[in-house]
Amino acid sequence: MPKIGMEPIRRKALTDAAIEAIGARGSMHVTMSDIAGRAGVSPALAHHYFGSKEHLIAESVRSLLRDLRADADRALKAAANHRARVSAIIAVSFSDKQFSDEVVAAWLAFYVDAQRAPEIGRLLSIYARRLHSNLMSGLKPLAGESDAERIAEGAAAMIDGLYIRKALGAGPARHDAVALVEDHIETQLSELRRRTI
Amino acid sequence: MPKIGMEPIRRKALTDAAIEAIGARGSMHVTMSDIAGRAGVSPALAHHYFGSKEHLIAESVRSLLRDLRADADRALKAAANHRARVSAIIAVSFSDKQFSDEVVAAWLAFYVDAQRAPEIGRLLSIYARRLHSNLMSGLKPLAGESDAERIAEGAAAMIDGLYIRKALGAGPARHDAVALVEDHIETQLSELRRRTI
Amino acid sequence: MPKIGMEPIRRKALTDAAIEAIGARGSMHVTMSDIAGRAGVSPALAHHYFGSKEHLIAESVRSLLRDLRADADRALKAAANHRARVSAIIAVSFSDKQFSDEVVAAWLAFYVDAQRAPEIGRLLSIYARRLHSNLMSGLKPLAGESDAERIAEGAAAMIDGLYIRKALGAGPARHDAVALVEDHIETQLSELRRRTI
Amino acid sequence: MPKIGMEPIRRKALTDAAIEAIGARGSMHVTMSDIAGRAGVSPALAHHYFGSKEHLIAESVRSLLRDLRADADRALKAAANHRARVSAIIAVSFSDKQFSDEVVAAWLAFYVDAQRAPEIGRLLSIYARRLHSNLMSGLKPLAGESDAERIAEGAAAMIDGLYIRKALGAGPARHDAVALVEDHIETQLSELRRRTI
DNA sequence: CATGAATGAGTTTTCATTCAT
DNA sequence: TATGAATGAAAACTCATTCAT
Secondary structure: OOOOOOHHHHHHHHHHHHHHHHHHHOOOOOOHHHHHHHHOOOHHHHHHHHOOHHHHHHHHHHHHHHHHHHHHHHHHHHOOOHHHHHHHHHHHHOOOOOOOHHHHHHHHHHHHHHOOOHHHHHHHHHHHHHHHHHHHHHHHHHHHHHHHHHHHHHHHHHHHHHHHHHHHOOOOOHHHHHHHHHHHHHHHHHHHHHHHO | OOOOOHHHHHHHHHHHHHHHHHHHHOOOOOOHHHHHHHHOOOHHHHHHHHOOHHHHHHHHHHHHHHHHHHHHHHHHHHOOOHHHHHHHHHHHHOOOOOOOHHHHHHHHHHHHHOOOOHHHHHHHHHHHHHHHHHHHHHHHHHHHHHHHHHHHHHHHHHHHHHHHHHHHOOOOOHHHHHHHHHHHHHHHHHHHHHHHO | OOOOOHHHHHHHHHHHHHHHHHHHHOOOOOOHHHHHHHHOOOHHHHHHHHOOHHHHHHHHHHHHHHHHHHHHHHHHHHOOOHHHHHHHHHHHHOOOOOOOHHHHHHHHHHHHHHOOOHHHHHHHHHHHHHHHHHHHHHHHHHHHHHHHHHHHHHHHHHHHHHHHHHHHOOOOOHHHHHHHHHHHHHHHHHHHHHHHO | OOOOOHHHHHHHHHHHHHHHHHHHHOOOOOOHHHHHHHHOOOHHHHHHHHOOHHHHHHHHHHHHHHHHHHHHHHHHHHOOOHHHHHHHHHHHHOOOOOOOHHHHHHHHHHHHHOOOOHHHHHHHHHHHHHHHHHHHHHHHHHHHHHHHHHHHHHHHHHHHHHHHHHHHOOOOOHHHHHHHHHHHHHHHHHHHHHHHO
């Protein structure tokens, strides 16, 4: 059994394991051994492939973002109109996969870690900008630049807030979370339409 | 240098130092030495008074919550009517003191730590419930139980989300944050008034 | 309320508390705070009176020995004849006071501490010699120097062994312990009488 | 320098070093650094293999007991008759290896530690029971159940007592210790034979 | 006489990381 | 490619002891 071409397999297994471990514990307080163990390899191998825990974590965040982006792109492509684009983004944010206990807990842990690790901060800022621009792509045609900006900002904050509340175990269920954000958007748009008439 | 009655002084200095240290580093990754050093005492004294790091942290969260509650109570007392009560709560959440980089970073760190330390989780849940009930006390008379519930939920999520974004350095400034939440509330109430006419 | 003449009272309270604490925990792993707390004073006062934990412990051992000696002296005085003197010593060794769980545990702890603290070792050697000479005072007239020596040595070892087994919770009850040593002595004396006829 | 299969070697070296260190100091007051240093490894490695000091100590006691049992089994196998079995057990208890200053001091330290650590207590109880049953296996055929019980109990106490006295530096030499216990047994059996005729 | 305040020195434990194989 | 072996550095926690009052 040739042991060739293992690198991509191991890297994937390790970043998945890192997210899993961090999500399970709800904090960065996981050891390389934990992570490597979950991936079925030795801690030394994790180092071999990533150089340091720092790098492995950063790569894991990147993987999470890639995943989220792919989901968002797919959902946007399927959206029939501007309004549907906005709903698509919201739906992805609260999909079973993204809004699972584990992934939410991992996100929150990464947010905190961003304070210490600039690279993580950079990556999360990218996510924040992308969420904003995704929302804007649907809202701008409906509300105009300035109002869209305000509505998107509010929706984004609400989404992040619902994540934090979920992590605390105090937030609404998946379905209600979607309703809350949709309601915010709908009410804002409705008010806008009324005024501009 | 009085040598008696130091206990309350030291306890206060230590919980303040803990929040300061955690806020500065943006995570629980602070040592008892860091904290004690900021308070101008030895790590051993911190243990002497609190028994463990765990207890010191919990006490610090309690102190933060007491502070927030006192601010909220003061602000509510000064509010002339229901609508003003809602604005008072929002204003307190984004006051210079509560929305400072340091305090926001500490809050976020505590949120993550809540995953590991049930006591912290309990305390943060209390905060979440109190924020909700404070908002409800103003909104219920204006919107009725069920709609008030929805509006408060959305506002609370938005507030928490703005905290997380602030911690990431990606959020709006203090003033815009208030505007965003106020706008959410105002729009929701306005829409409601329109419908119920 | 004059605070004069407290010294002997405090010293007694502290040595008693030390034995109590060590007996309760079954090892020297007691803190000055434990001891002082049991004596109802501050750790600082214990230091004031004894200078160091080392000295307090040594004084506690001395106190235990004084007590044992007083009991032995009383019992010997009441003994009608040589044989009764031997039984008196055995009875004292297994009296309710000396053979209590607490005192036995303290003795054992002191034995171990003697390895580290020469002063404790010196004191325990005094006890060993005194036990031996007390037994000898009764046995020599009955068995002659050389045989008395052997019988006393065996009895002393048996007594110490019964202490160790009691500490482990594996030994016989107080009454059976006495019977065992008495049986050893009686059998030895009886065998001796038979031979010397 | 082979780099594989070190685990059993290190484990053995560490338990040996623990007994050595505890024996040398005569108490449990040895640090992981002491022990690891004697074994020629870092304290971290000791933790790596045993998880905690507690576990390392327990394993060391187990090792001591295994050793003693092996010696006893060997000696019993070589014994020609019942009386020889009894002597074999006594001889093993006072063999050069088991009755060395170091091992005796370690035993005593373990006895005290048993008060605090239930696992150690359990192990020492096993030893006490085994010593008893080993003595009984030789004595019962010679003296009958009830008398054998009493003789064994006395002999076991005497053996333990001689250990404690050795640790204190107050006991008889190896040879005299054996003579004392043998004399106890022989006298008891002789008295018994005389009576039952 | 008595103590609350305070600490230095020491101990166990954890963990990312390195390295020889 | 992969790992078992090993450690240095750091952190929480303990406790005898000192000192000012």
